[in-house]
Structure formats: C-alpha cells, structure tokens
Amino acid sequence: MSEAATESRSNATEYTVSEISGALKRTVEDAFGNVRVRGEISGYRGPHSSGHAYFALKDDRARIEAVVWKTTMARLKFRPEEGMEVIASGRLTTYPGKSNYQIVIDNLEPAGAGALMALLEERKRRLPFMPRVIGVITSPTGSVIRDIIHRIKDRFPLTVLVWPVRVQGDTTAKEVTAAVNGFNALTWDGAIRQPDLLIVARGGGSLEDLWGFNDEGLARAVAASRIPIISAVGHETDWTLVDFVADMRAPTPTGAAEMAVPVKAELEATLANLGARLSACTSRHLDRKRQAVRAAARALPSPDQLLALPRR
Template identity: 75%
Template sequence: MSQRSDSPTNAAEFTVSEISVALKRTVEDTYGNVRVRGEISGYRGPHSSGHAYFALKDDRARLEAVIWRGTFSRLKVRPEEGMEVIASGKLTTYPGSSKYQIVIDTIEPAGAGALMALLEERKRRLAAEGLFEQARKRRLPYMPRVIGVVTSPTGAVIRDIIHRISDRFPLHVVVWPVRVQGETAGEEVAAAVAGFNAFAADGPVPRPDVLVVARGGGSLEDLWGFNDEAVVRAVAASSIPVISAVGHETDWTLIDLAADVRAPTPTGAAEIAVPVKAELEAGLANLAARLGGAVSRSGDRKRQALRAAARALPSADQLLALPRRRFDEAASRLGRGLIANLEGKRLRLGGLRLTPASIARRIDMARRDVSRLSERLPNAHAALRRERRHRLDRVTAGLSIEPLQRRLTNAGDRLANASRRGDRATTIRLERLGDRLAQSVRLLDTLSYHSVLERGFALVHDASGAPVKRAAALSAGDAVSLEFADGRAGAVIAGDGGGKEKPRSRPQKQPEPGKQGSLF
C-alpha cells in the first residue's frame, strides 16, 4: 500500500492486487465452511484437466462453483444438470475476474442427503456380507400352488395383485397385512417374511411357494421402511423365493437387491409369479397332439423295420450251418488230440529214470534229516520249557498268591498240553519219515542188482575190482572174481578167445527204459 503526497484527502490507496487479496482473505476467513443449497446450472461434465466448473442458483441469485479433480473422483453422487443439491465447502474469490465462488468438498441431493448417505453406507455394509450376491438367488417355481403377499390389506396394490393372478392362473393367495409406511413398517415386513417361512408344510394355513413383498410408489422417505436392515436380512434368509415389488420401475430399495427377483410394479410381480393358464392349456394341447403324432410315426417306422428285418432274416438251417461245422471239426480233432496227449504223457513217463545211486542219495538225505530232527527235538523241547518257565517267573513276580497259583496251574496245563502235542507231533513226524525211509529202502532193494543175483545171476569183476560188462574185454588166462548172492569166488578165463579187445571210443547203447541190461 502506498500514499501519494499530493492527494487531496487522507484516504488510504490500494492497488488492485492488494484489494483482491484482502477481499479473498476476508471471504475465506468468514466463510471457511458452508453448506449451500441450490440447483446445478451450466454443468457440462468435468474439464479436460479433471476439474468441474458450474454454478449453483436459486430464483434470485447465482453462485459459481468448482470441484477440483481429486475431490471429484471421490464424490459418491455425481452432479447433473438441473439437480437440486446441498454442497459443502468453503467460499473463496477468483481475483482474475473479481468473482467469488464455492470450492465444493462434498455434494448430496437436496432433501435426502442424510438418508442417501445412510442408504449408501448400509448398502456397502450388507453387500460386503454377501447378502446381494447373485449366486445365492433362487429360481422361482414355475407353477406355485400358494402365493404369500406381504402388503397393506387396504391399498390398491393387493387388489391389483389378486385381480391379475385371478386372470392369469387362479390359485390360493395368503395375505399378511402390514404397514408399508411409517416407523414400524420395516419391523412388520421382516416379521411377515419370517412368519411365512415358519409355516409348516401340513399346517392349517398352507405354506406359500413364493412370497411377494409389494407397495405402491412414493418418495425416498415413503419407501424408507423397505431399506431397513431387518427387512434385508429377513429376505436374504428366507427359504421361500421372494419377489420384490416396491414402488415404481424407477424406484429402488435395498429389498430389491436382496430379493430373488425384482418386479417393476406389483402387477408385474403377479405376472412373474404365475403363468397364464390359457397359454398352458394351449401348450399342453399342442404337446399332446405332437406326442400322438410322434407315437404314431414311431409305430409305423418300427413296423416297417420289423417287416424289413423279417425279410432279411435267414432260416434256422442257415443260422446253424456254421456252428454245426465248427462242432463237427472240433469232434474230429478231439480223438486225435487225446491220442497225441496220451503219447506225450507216455514219453514223459518213459523219460523218468530211477537209478540205485540216486535212490541211495535220497535215502541218505532223508536219514540225515531225520537224525538232525531227532537230535534237535530234545534241545528245543528243553529250551521251550526253560523259556516258558522264565516267562512264568517274571509274570508271577508281581502277582499275589491266589492269582499266581491259578496262573501257574493254567500255565502248567498249557505246558503239559504243549508237551503232549509236541511229543505227538514228533512221533507222527518220525513215523512219516520212517515210512518214507522204508519205502525208499524197498524201492532200492527192488532196483538193486542184488535182487538179480538172488535169481541165479553172477557179477564178474576184473583184477582191479571193476565190473566186466563185455566178454571181449577179457582174454584167456585173465584172473576174475565172480560175485554171487552169498559171496565171491575167484576164477580164470580159459579158451583161446581172440585176446583182449581195446575199448572203442564210441558211446555205449543205453538199455531201454524199464529193462535191465545184461551183466555179462
């Protein structure tokens, strides 16, 4: 601020900027936080910078307004041309054009600002609980038998619903009278929905298959009872499908979000709940005619197919010709197969050879097994008795006299039984081994050459004691010994037979199975 020396008065002199700043400071200090009600005018959407510029007006004045970009992105209610709102913010001036304006922080519809804020907050909270999820909504029954209506019994809504149901598909309608406006409306509607769900299926009042919650149009305050949290929770928890028909098509409440189906009007709810009986009858008649035609055509096709199959079906001789031929071929192969199988078994049996040496080895092995078992049995028996006695001593150490005596008696009985079973098992085992040994001895005696000597034959041994199998292996004057059944006797080869023949390096012919070769 400056003063001129030649000023005719002593009034202070300001520059334009100084007075603009002073006015800006005064306005902001005086009106730092205000709420202004007015109608939005000149709104064309946010500017390219993201800020929104418009004006608030009433019938006598106009106030410029601005919403900065950061605030605009957080608004719950977007401004619209002609909308009456309550704007909260602070007043300031714009020195560039000598105008004052309001910088808006929040905006809400006029007359319903608090209610709208409460409604939005309640909507977010209930949505977070999943009460509005589409997945939990159920399908309506196509042909319900009973419809429950929750509405005022004196209004035009119930008459419209009953009239439309009677025109489309007459059925049983149960009305639960409630107040649809006022402080108790929400509680009564919630109680009605819960009461319908509490009906028994076979009770005196039939249980509805569908519920219709209905009311005519009105303002936000008039419809506020249907935004009650108790109503939303009752509708969401209902096991009966619920149709919401509150207000006109442009109205909405929280019950519309929780219900399974939302109808635009109460009359529309009646049309959604029941089909048209005449249309059903016409459709049924059409389906019956189509079914009759389909059955007739199907019968004709099957008769034609049967006749075609009968013409193409071969005779019984043709059907059985191939199985008969296979049977005859199998019968002819059966005899040859039995003969071939018998020959194979005979050859396998003929290939089995039992020699005295192998039988003797098996007898020796059986004797050694029996001897080992006989030697181990007393030791095993004694070890078992010692082990049982030690166990008995350990058990009886902590027992009283009478239980100890009973357990000793039982243990003694079990030990005696075990001893008897062991002795019996050992005896049976030894008998079986003895029988097997006796059978092996008899088989050995049968196949041994000693039985041949008993029949009058003799076995010739050369000077080294080896048996002589061929006469050509001996020469005149060779000393031999003859083994008879009861002993041996010496002898000398007499005659001039062709000298000692050298053994040839070719395999000797094996005797046929089941026959004993010559000893000379």
C-alpha cells in the first residue's frame, strides 16, 4: 500500500456508532420528509393494545416496514387488511437500534378499484347508536316484519313505524321509492315523528323477485335520503343496487334489527358497572384527601399552643 493511501485512510473522519446512525437518520428524513408509496400490505399486525398498527409495504422486488400511530389509525376511512394494495403518504425515518428504516404513515388510501369503493364508503353515514323511532319499509304481512319487530322488542323496545309496500312485482320500485321519500318528508315535531333510522327489508327470492330493488330511481332516492338506511333485501348471497347505496347492508332482516339497536340489558349492566367504578374511585379519592388533611394537621400546633402567648 502506498504512503499516500495510508495517510488518506488515517485522515478519514472517525464517527461513533451513534454519530453515524444520527447522521443517516437526518439525511433520510431530510431527503424523504414527504413521500407517497404504493405497495401491498404484508404481515399486518394491529391495531395493538396501544392502538398502533405495524406492517410492511411490498412489491415484487422490495419491501419497506411501515407504522401507523394510534392517532392516525383513528382518522383512517377504512380498515387496512392483509394483501390490500394501498397508497401510503408519510415520511421515511430510520431506527438506529436495528439499522433499518421505515415509513411513518400519515394517510392511507386504497389503490385501484379499492379506491372507488373507499369513496363510496366515505359517502355513507353512521347509524345512530340509540334511535328513538325506526321506520321499516316492507310488506305488512309475512315473516319479515314479524322478525324485525320481535328482535327489536327483545333487544331495545322502541317505536317502529311500518310503511307498507309491495316487495315483488312491477310496482315495487315505485312504492319503495315513495316510502323512502315519504319518511324523509316527515318532521321531528310533526304528528308522526320522522324516524332516526330506516330499514328496507325483503325476504329471499330469485333475481326476478328482487329486480325491483335494482331500479335506478330507487337507488337515487336511497342515496339522497337524509335518514340513514339499512338494506336487508334477500339473503346474504343476494345483492341489489340498494345494498350498495344504503348506509349499511344486513345479511337478513333479523340482522338489520340487530344492527339498528343495542341490547338494553347489556347497556344497563355496563352503566351499573361504570357507576360502581365511579363510586369506588370517588371514595378512594376522598380517602386520600382525608389522609392528606390529617397529615397536614399533625404538623400544625394545637389551639392551646397558639393561644398560650396571647394569654400570657
């Protein structure tokens, strides 16, 4: 080895492991402070008890570790799943403890066809947690309306308004559309109160039997409804246009009733448990305050000691 090469190597800057790791971290974060990465979710783990989610984004030649913090997970408009192709926005950073790098995700969007479905889901409204009035659009006879009313009565008794319609035949679409618009035309303070939630229901049948629920006018009425709607048309394997535009799809009419209301007995038990915990917590808090007052009182002189000098 030449003397010049030896001298050049001896003059190279010397770093500690922490210094070189810190320099790499700053370089990566400065160069890739805001990136969009497209890839497939692999090894999805989460959300953990901490609320964070961990996975990797990969393509056919490489992979990058990813993390979604709890606060970001709460803002996501869809739930990440194994194998889903997504577009992740965030920043790259390194983890010196393991000499690797990862993307800290600030936003996550489905890619391809999934993006269209995400936009559709974004339009949908949340169902009210505890509705006071539920409107049901279905045939007034048959097992469907009996099953819905029976399940609601078992879970959380409340007011159910039934708008009778034909659920099969040439007039089905027209009648169900009129029912959706009619419920929306009601007011909260009218003689008949506007429902907080609507259920459009029908039992199973052939494609021809369910065809009225594929009507464009009906689909537009359901999509425009100000009242959240659960679609319970047919069995779990049956799909109609109403299922796609409704705010929630139920596999059966009975399932729609279960989605519509919580179980009153479970809520009462939860409230009783929370009340007991609150009472116990308040009692412990007061006990600690009493102990603190007693401890402070022991450090104070007695009234006799305080008045001894004035007496003299």
